[in-house]
Amino acid sequence: MNTFMQKYYQLKVQKTEYVTPTIKTFTFASESEKLPHFGAGSHISLKLPMGKRQYSLINDPLQDESEYTIAVKNVGTEGGGSSFLHHHVKPGETIEVASPENYFQIRTEARRHLFLAAGIGITPFLSMMAFLSHTGQSFDLYYAGSSASECAFYSTIKKRYPDQAHFYFMEREQKEKELQNVLRNQCIGTHIYICGPSAFMDHYITYCKGLGYPDENIHSERFRPSSTIQNPKAFQVTEEQSAKTLYVNSNQSLLEALIDEGITVPYACRMGVCGTCEVEVCNGSVLHNETFLTEEEKKEKMLACVSRGEGAITIKV
Amino acid sequence: MILKTIILTDQNNMERACDRKNDIQQAGGNCRILGLEEGIDLEKELSFQPLGAQILIIAEKDLIQNLRQLAIKAGFKQKDITLIHTGGSFNAFCSQCHHIQTFTQQKEFDCANCHQTIEASDHFSAYHQAYLAYPVFTQKNQSDETKG
Amino acid sequence: MSNRTFPFPFTKDQYAYSNNSSILDPPWTLTVTEDYEKEITLKRKLLQQNHSRCFRSLPISIESQWEVMRLVFTQLSEAYPSHFSFTQKGKEFQFQNHLLNEEETFIFRDCTSIELEPMDLAGRHVQEDLILMGDRSDGLFLEAGQLCFPSNWSLAFVLGMEFKSIHYPVPGITDNGFIEKVGRFISRIRPNTAWERKNWSITISEKLDTPLETYADWGRMRQEVTEENAGELVHLRVEVQRLFRMPINHDILFSIHTYLLSLEELIKNEQWLMLFYRNIKTLDDDIADYKGISQYKKEMLGFVEKTMAEKEKMNR
Numbered sequence: 001m002n003t004f005m006q007k008y009y010q011l012k013v014q015k016t017e018y019v020t021p022t023i024k025t026f027t028f029a030s031e032s033e034k035l036p037h038f039g040a041g042s043h044i045s046l047k048l049p050m051g052k053r054q055y056s057l058i059n060d061p062l063q064d065e066s067e068y069t070i071a072v073k074n075v076g077t078e079g080g081g082s083s084f085l086h087h088h089v090k091p092g093e094t095i096e097v098a099s100p101e102n103y104f105q106i107r108t109e110a111r112r113h114l115f116l117a118a119g120i121g122i123t124p125f126l127s128m129m130a131f132l133s134h135t136g137q138s139f140d141l142y143y144a145g146s147s148a149s150e151c152a153f154y155s156t157i158k159k160r161y162p163d164q165a166h167f168y169f170m171e172r173e174q175k176e177k178e179l180q181n182v183l184r185n186q187c188i189g190t191h192i193y194i195c196g197p198s199a200f201m202d203h204y205i206t207y208c209k210g211l212g213y214p215d216e217n218i219h220s221e222r223f224r225p226s227s228t229i230q231n232p233k234a235f236q237v238t239e240e241q242s243a244k245t246l247y248v249n250s251n252q253s254l255l256e257a258l259i260d261e262g263i264t265v266p267y268a269c270r271m272g273v274c275g276t277c278e279v280e281v282c283n284g285s286v287l288h289n290e291t292f293l294t295e296e297e298k299k300e301k302m303l304a305c306v307s308r309g310e311g312a313i314t315i316k317v
Numbered sequence: 318m319i320l321k322t323i324i325l326t327d328q329n330n331m332e333r334a335c336d337r338k339n340d341i342q343q344a345g346g347n348c349r350i351l352g353l354e355e356g357i358d359l360e361k362e363l364s365f366q367p368l369g370a371q372i373l374i375i376a377e378k379d380l381i382q383n384l385r386q387l388a389i390k391a392g393f394k395q396k397d398i399t400l401i402h403t404g405g406s407f408n409a410f411c412s413q414c415h416h417i418q419t420f421t422q423q424k425e426f427d428c429a430n431c432h433q434t435i436e437a438s439d440h441f442s443a444y445h446q447a448y449l450a451y452p453v454f455t456q457k458n459q460s461d462e463t464k465g
Numbered sequence: 466m467s468n469r470t471f472p473f474p475f476t477k478d479q480y481a482y483s484n485n486s487s488i489l490d491p492p493w494t495l496t497v498t499e500d501y502e503k504e505i506t507l508k509r510k511l512l513q514q515n516h517s518r519c520f521r522s523l524p525i526s527i528e529s530q531w532e533v534m535r536l537v538f539t540q541l542s543e544a545y546p547s548h549f550s551f552t553q554k555g556k557e558f559q560f561q562n563h564l565l566n567e568e569e570t571f572i573f574r575d576c577t578s579i580e581l582e583p584m585d586l587a588g589r590h591v592q593e594d595l596i597l598m599g600d601r602s603d604g605l606f607l608e609a610g611q612l613c614f615p616s617n618w619s620l621a622f623v624l625g626m627e628f629k630s631i632h633y634p635v636p637g638i639t640d641n642g643f644i645e646k647v648g649r650f651i652s653r654i655r656p657n658t659a660w661e662r663k664n665w666s667i668t669i670s671e672k673l674d675t676p677l678e679t680y681a682d683w684g685r686m687r688q689e690v691t692e693e694n695a696g697e698l699v700h701l702r703v704e705v706q707r708l709f710r711m712p713i714n715h716d717i718l719f720s721i722h723t724y725l726l727s728l729e730e731l732i733k734n735e736q737w738l739m740l741f742y743r744n745i746k747t748l749d750d751d752i753a754d755y756k757g758i759s760q761y762k763k764e765m766l767g768f769v770e771k772t773m774a775e776k777e778k779m780n781r
Contacts (some may be wrong), residue, residue, distance in 0.1 A: 036657045037532075037712045060573070061713050100657055105715040108525060109601050111364065111392040134574070135528055157389075186368040189392015191602070212321065254779035268486055274483075274650045277416040291653055318490030326742070394603045395627070412677045415517070415621045440634050452680055 007099045008047070009035065011197060014067060022074050023120060023152045024086055027057070028097060029067040037061070040131035041124045041193075041221070043208035044068055046081070047096035053081035056123035056221070057100060059128035068097065071152060073120040086176050104193070104221040111189030113139035116179065116204055118196030122152055122222055125195065129161060142182050144168040144175055144196070168273060176203075194220045229289050235309040239263055240282060240316040248308070254279075255304035258317065265304055265317055273304035279304050284313030321370040322346055325363075325384060327353045330375045330403060339352065363391035363409075371397050378402040378419065384447050397445050408447035409437045413426050425453060470498060471726045474703050475740040485662050486650070486708075492659035494707045495591050495722075497548060501564060504592045504673065507600045511613045511652045511674055512589065518678050520585045521624045522609035526597050527582070527628040529714040530609055531574050535584035536711065536718065538569075538589060560604050562590055581615035584609055593707075596719040598651070604628060605651060606719065614673040614723045616666050616702060617680065617757065636751040661705060666756045667765075690761035695768035697735050698728040699761070701741065718725045728765070732772050742769050 010027035018024050029035070038280075043056045055070035057083045075085040089095065099249070104124050106113070113132060115125045122143060132139045145151035147169050150224065168175045182299050183204065192208055194201050201220045208218045237254065238245045239261075248257040255277050258265050267277035270291025289306040290296050302315070309315075322341050334350050341348040351362060353376070372393050374384050380395035381402045384452040386439035388398055400450070406419040409426075425436045427451075442449070520532065538560040542551035550561045560569045561578040569586065579586055588595045588611035599608040607630040623631045627646050638644045654660060668675060669686035671777040690698055692775050702725050709718045732738045745758070745766060755758045 038656065039713045039715050042656070042712070098658060102712070102715060105600075107602050108528070108599065108714065110714075185393070187364060188366045188368055188370055189364065190368050212367075214369050218369060269488065271488075273653060274486055275646050292649065312628065318511050396603055401748070408624055412619050412622065414678075415619075438634070441630070442622060442626050443630065445622070449619070451677075454681070454684075 003128060007036075009033070009097050009099070010094050011035075011093065013069070013089060013093050014261045015091055016089070017069065020150050020153050021073055022150070024074070025069055025071045026085065026089065026096040027067055027069045028095065035066045035068060036099050037064070037129075038068075038100035039102050041103040042100040042127065043104075043124070043221075044070065044100050045084075045098040046070075047098075048080055048081050048084055050079060050084065052098075053085075054101075056104075056127070058123050058126040058209060060134075060139070061127055062131060062279075063132045071120065071123050071126075073152075090262065104219060107191045110189075110191035110232075111138070112187070112190045113137065114182075114186065114190055115139065115141045115143075116183070116192065116194045116196075117141065117145045118200040118261070119146075121194075121196030121200070121221075122157075123195075126153065126157075128156075128193070129164070133161075141165045142174045144179065144200075148221055179204070184211065186211075186213065189219065192218050194218070198222075229287055229308060232308060233310075236312040237309060238312070238314045240314060242317075246284070253305055254267060254302075254308060258304060263317055267305060270305045272303050275303065277304040278302070280316040281317055282314040285310045286313065321367055323346065323366055323370055323372045324375060325352045325353070325388070326350065326375040327377060327380060329377065331384060333401075333403075334375050337375070342463055351376045353380075360391065363388055363393075366391070366393075371399070373399045373401065375401045376403070378404045378406060385446065400446070406443070408435070409435065409450040410442065410445050410447040411435055412448050413452055416443060470729075471724055472663055472703050472705050473734075473737050473740075474665040474701075475744050476739075478740065478743040480752070486660040487662075489659040489661050489707065491543075492657060492709060493544050494659055494709045495537065495540055495544065495593055496722055497541075497545055497564075497706070498592065498724075501592060505565065505589070507673065508592075508613045509589055512585075512611075513596055515678075518619075518621060518676060519613050520582070520588075520611045521620050522582055522584070522597075523625060524693050525599060525770040526584075526609035526716075528574070529597055529599065529711060529716040530583040530637050532713050532716075533595065533597060533718055534587040535573060536572075536709075537587040537595075540704045543588065558565045560590075565590075565690070582609075585611055591720075591765060593720040593722045596721070598628065598719055600652065600716050600718040605648060607631060608716075612676075614677045616668070616704065616722070616723075617675055617677050619677040622677075634755070636749075636755050651708060651717060654717065655724070656710050656715070659709040661707045664704045664706055667700050667758050668700045668725060669698050669761070671700055671727065673723055673725065684757075687757060687760045689763045692764050692767040692771065695761075696732070696772075697727060699728045699765050699768075701727040701731055728768065732769070732776075735776065738769070738773065738776075742766075742773065745769070 004254060005012055014027040016024055016026050019031050040061050045052045045054050054071060057068055058071055059069050071081050072085050074082050077083060086132045096196055104310055108127055117125050119162055125141060129139060141164055148154050155295045159241045168178060194204050205218055205220060234250045237248060237249050240264055244261055246257055247262050248254050255267055265277050272292060275292040281300055281302050285301045287308045287310060290303045292303060293301055324334045324337055331352060337382040337440055338348045338350055365438050372444060374381060376384055385398060385400060406421045409420050410417050411434045414428060414431035416428055418429050419435055420426055424440050428435050434453045435451045437448045437450045440449040538551045541549040548564050553561050556572050558571055558573060584595055593614045594614055596607060597609040598605045607623050607626055608624055610620045616647060628645050632638050632644050669690060672683055675683050705722045707720045711718055
């Protein structure tokens, strides 16, 4: 089952360009159709031989140019997506790309936007700054890197946003001190967006929370691993209300098995989005495969349409 | 985490605000009073409050909606704002003509603008700071059937 | 309306609240029916006579309103290319409505290029009511709406309110956290994706505009229902509600297309008659009150039972 009902496009690589010795941009367009609009902070998924890889769009969302551009840092891992893109994807070639998603949207209600970027973590902020320049909202960028020459889009950003962009190329300790200074004493109505390596994000998110800033004002981009269960396995289920025990085959969902057995479960979307087919988990371990339940809820609930048990589980409808 | 509370108040309610401040501080909270004085640039003052702060507005009922709007404009979220107004009356939003007026104990009254007899329900709008009031017709039992 | 295109809402024998949403492919939020011209005329008349009742917006909604307008014109021209066209020349967009022989031109995001607010303009070309829900870090807020055909609610009152508090008076809606779940479902709708659900109620007479503001006029009709006139007076009212995540501003467009079918027409379909009867018969009293049915439930059921008895006699 396609968990997200995503639309895929066959896109042609229009051009590639090195912006630093290790960072390259790729621009994609369709030869047959207009590409969907997207918002600031959106990303696309590319289908590569090693699996799906997600990259932020760096285009201006209001330019309406019907092309998608990403910036990829070659992290040098053998067999990795970035290395493949750098070495094997050339202009004129076709790549399968999923329609844009957005887990890192701009908060329109903010009085001021504060962007904190490290390294290649700058990418989502390029679309955000372009968008906010159009809408006339206030923002500042604090961008940490190792040096100006290795800092992607350094001169473009400096030229386009001379008053808003601030760069930090100093020693690590000094950098941390200065960035913490920036974060301190923020006023009501500020939204803080953080993107960079995991350790960088963890550090500054923790720091912001320590300052008493509300969770709803702190945003970060983490690409989620695709949650699709690769090789579904059969499992056993006992349903407490009816005291029935049944087997869910590997090619069948828990929801289908329950309905076949005559156990009524309300359902709607069958793709783990709407939450209608939620059931209580009394015992056993569950592979969650949806986007609806909170982490807390996952401890005692599951969605019968897409999530599966491991071995034997007990549920209550 | 340091909980920051701003108390915004008019001069008439300063005493009440001070009592509140003491309560908050005794509970270990961090609190500041922002008084409505002549010449104060309230919009500016509010927008310089720290991120994560809560605001408690204690004021005359007529003032409170304006103060609330200013706080929202400054960046406070609805849930960060607590209102205490003096006078013990509430607002009713006339569902027939949209006029907002006050009411006290009596829930059924005539709208001052369209003169329809209306009855306040418990459907509350934080935006209007008012309860929705449904029309009451003279035919018996009909008012119960209007809620939508 | 004829029963050929009527979106009959009941699938089960008993009515219960559920998030009975389904995903749409293609994700179009609008439908043009044979009543297009009639309903557009009525809509524009209502907007002219009672603008502050039928259109409301907050300043924060303006960017999204532009997105709604471009989306509405794009979808109309894609779904009904012979009725509408939408083109761009340089900075200027041109929308042509061939059904009404009208043309709108504008520069995207330039408020001086149009005389109305964008959603107020776009809404005048579609049968749907349009509601804009802003997706904010503390919830979904109703930030703009063009609402001409509401079922007993007031746009002016709910403007600026959060999704959950808007639905506060619906009986039983907070049971098991139902309304929170629906809110969460909406907040997770993906960009460029549309979901549809149906909602129903009953209207007396074939009247689309039943706002709370004019309850005094149309609510009285509820007392006039008899077993004899129920077939003609009583209409099943179905709202096809669509939720669309707008990609650029990440807000939600909520479109409501209202359909009315008289009982006279409904009973021609025996399956519908049966389902309608069972659903009304087993309806909880508080929901019947909320939907305004209690006053004439007896008369309406009397008509339906009589019809069913006659049909059974004929089938024998």
